[in-house]
Amino acid sequence: MNISFFIAKRLIGKNEYRFSKPSIRIAITAVSLSLAIMLISLAIIRGFQNEITDKVIGFNSHIQVSNFLNGNSYESTILKQRDSLKILISEVKGIKHIQSFATKAGIIKTDNEIQGVVLKGLTSDFDTTFLKNILLKGKIPTFGKFKNSNEVLISQTIAKKLKLNIGDKFQMYFIQKPVRVRKLKIIGIYDSGVAEFDEILVLSDIEHIQKLNKWDSNDVGGLEILINNFDQLESINEEIYQKIGFDLNTRTVIDNNPQLFDWLELQNMNVKVILILMLIVGAINMVVALLILIMERSKLIGILKALGSKNWEIRKVFIYHSLYLILKGMLWGNLLGLTLCLIQKEFNLIELDKSIYYMSYVPIDINILNILSINFGTFILCWVTLIIPSYLISKINPIKAIQFE
Known part of the structure; x- marks a missing residue:
C-alpha cells in the first residue's frame, strides 16, 4: 500500500482545517479563475483568427495563380x-x-x-x-x-x-x-x-x-x-x-494580405502573455496553500518522522493533498470557462464594433486539443512547482513539531 497516498486521502476525507481554510479556498479559486481565463482567452483569440482567416480566404482563396x-x-x-x-x-x-x-x-x-x-x-x-x-x-x-x-x-x-x-x-x-x-x-x-x-x-x-x-x-x-x-x-x-x-506566378493569401496576417500573428503573443501570467498566479497560490498546510500539520509531520517515515514519503503526503486541491480548482475552472464559452458561442451576447474588429460579436472556437493542452500544462506546472516548497518538511525538527500547538 502507498502509505503517503493513504494518509493524504484521510486528511482530505476529514476536511478539518483551522486557519488554513480561507487560504485553501483562495488557492482553489485562483486555480479555477486562472484556468477559466486561459480557456476563454484562447477560445476568443482562435475564434478571431479563424473567422478573419475564413473571410479573407473567401475573397482571395488560399493561393492565386496569375500572369507574372x-x-x-x-x-x-x-x-x-x-x-x-x-x-x-x-x-x-x-x-x-x-x-x-x-x-x-x-x-x-x-x-x-x-x-x-x-x-x-x-x-x-x-x-x-x-x-x-x-x-x-x-x-x-x-x-x-x-x-x-x-x-x-x-x-x-x-x-x-x-x-x-x-x-x-x-x-x-x-x-x-x-x-x-x-x-x-x-x-x-x-x-x-x-x-x-x-x-x-x-x-x-x-x-x-x-x-x-x-x-x-x-x-x-x-x-x-x-x-x-x-x-x-x-x-x-x-x-x-x-x-x-x-511566365506565371503564385501568391498565397498571406502574400496578398500581409498586414492582416501580421496582426493576427500578434494576437498569439497576447495569448502567450495571458497564459504565462495566469499559470504563475495559479502556481503561486498553490505554493502558498501548501506552505500553510505544512505549517498547520507540523505536529503530524513530527509524529510521522518519529515513527520512522522518510522525508520524501511525508512530502508526498502534502503533494498528493495539494494535487487534489489543484484538480478541484481545475474542475471548477473548466466548468466556468467552457460554460461561458458555450453561452457566447450559442447566443453571441457580447457584441463588437464591426468596423474595428471585422465582426459584430465575440467569436468562440472551442477546440478539444487546446482544452486538453491547457489542462495538462496547468496540472504539470503546479505539480512541479509544489515539489520545491515541500522540501521544507525535511527541515522540520520532529521533537519541536510534536510539541507545537
Whole structure:
C-alpha cells in the first residue's frame, strides 16, 4: 500500500482545517479563475483568427495563380490555357477546389455619388459557399450560366455610400481607350465586415471583363486554389509554383494580405502573455496553500518522522493533498470557462464594433486539443512547482513539531 497516498486521502476525507481554510479556498479559486481565463482567452483569440482567416480566404482563396505581369495590380493580365493548367494543378495533393477569376478597376457613377471599385469577374466553377454566409439580402448572381448577364453583388458599404439597393441599376466606367461603360443591376448585397474588401469589391460574371479586354471566352485573369489544410499552405504553394510555367506566378493569401496576417500573428503573443501570467498566479497560490498546510500539520509531520517515515514519503503526503486541491480548482475552472464559452458561442451576447474588429460579436472556437493542452500544462506546472516548497518538511525538527500547538 502507498502509505503517503493513504494518509493524504484521510486528511482530505476529514476536511478539518483551522486557519488554513480561507487560504485553501483562495488557492482553489485562483486555480479555477486562472484556468477559466486561459480557456476563454484562447477560445476568443482562435475564434478571431479563424473567422478573419475564413473571410479573407473567401475573397482571395488560399493561393492565386496569375500572369507574372499582374503583380499587385487590380488589372488582370490574360491567362490562357485555363483548362490544361487546372488539370496540371489538380495533380498536387491537398487541393480542394480550383476556380477562375479576373479583376478590373472601374468607377461607379450614380446621380449624386461616385466611387472607385474593383469588378471581380467569376465563372460557373466558383464556390459560392462563402458568399452565402455573408449575403445580407437579395441573392447571389448565377455566374457563367447566362450570356449578357448584368447582375452583380455589391457590399453594404458601397450600397450605403452610393445610396443603392436591391433592384437598382448603375453605370460603371472603365478607364481605357476609349472609355467603356457597363450598365449593371444589383440583385444581392453582402456584408463581410472586412473593410479592405467591402469598400471596393463588386462581384459579377467574368464575361464583362472578357469583353472589355477583348479576351476569348476561355481566357481568365487567374486561378484561385482552395486547399484542405491551411498548415500546408507554403508547401502546396511551392509545389504548384514548380509545376506552372516560368511566365506565371503564385501568391498565397498571406502574400496578398500581409498586414492582416501580421496582426493576427500578434494576437498569439497576447495569448502567450495571458497564459504565462495566469499559470504563475495559479502556481503561486498553490505554493502558498501548501506552505500553510505544512505549517498547520507540523505536529503530524513530527509524529510521522518519529515513527520512522522518510522525508520524501511525508512530502508526498502534502503533494498528493495539494494535487487534489489543484484538480478541484481545475474542475471548477473548466466548468466556468467552457460554460461561458458555450453561452457566447450559442447566443453571441457580447457584441463588437464591426468596423474595428471585422465582426459584430465575440467569436468562440472551442477546440478539444487546446482544452486538453491547457489542462495538462496547468496540472504539470503546479505539480512541479509544489515539489520545491515541500522540501521544507525535511527541515522540520520532529521533537519541536510534536510539541507545537
